[in-house]
Amino acid sequence: MSSKPNPSSRSAFLSAAGLAVAIALLPAMASAEYRRIELKILGMDCATCAHGVRVAMQKLDGVATVELSLERAQAEVGLKPDNRLTLDQFRQVVKRNGFEPKQAAVTAIGMMRESGGRMVFEVSGVPTPLVVSPDKSTPDALQQLKSALSTKSTAVFEIMGTVEPARDGVESVAIASVRPRQ
Ligand SMILES: [Cu+2]
Secondary structure (H helix, E strand, O other): OOOOOOOOHHHHHHHHHHHHHHHHHOHHHOOOEEEEEEEEEEOOOOHHHHHHHHHHHHOOOOEEEEEEEOOOOEEEEEEOOOOOOOHHHHHHHHHHOOOEEEEEEEEEEEEEEEEOOEEEEEOOOOOOOEEEOOOOOOHHHHHHHHHHHOOOOEEEEEEEEEEOOOEOOEOEEEEEEEEEOO
């Protein structure tokens, strides 16, 4: 983030170069990331507390903008390209501030594939993929995903959808719309 010179900038540059090579070898995952997150927050009803949540989220490396809306009871976060942030990091901020994180409307780029008869969506930085909910996703989105996966094993998509808080370690996403990438 900071542009001032420091002794570790050379090694930072070298490791960044190494990372760039690694990413070049994995083009499909190069841009897998959250782009926008609107996280519902239960119990946040005062401006001072909202300010605390906003400041804490802004400190996360990769966050571009944060708006806290008391009216909509949510944090609206814009993320920088190539960030490696997870939804869980935002949930932790909410919890540390004494509130309960609920569902999140997200825009994300990631890799779609089939696993055990289910469609799953991988966003980089996220240890376990999101499971696509067939019941809550739109038929149009499901159709596009299925047809892409009928000809290849993985496909990169930008999705808009809603991620529910994890249950039994499974995080599901209801997909509203998809856009093929690459
Ligand atoms: Cu308060």
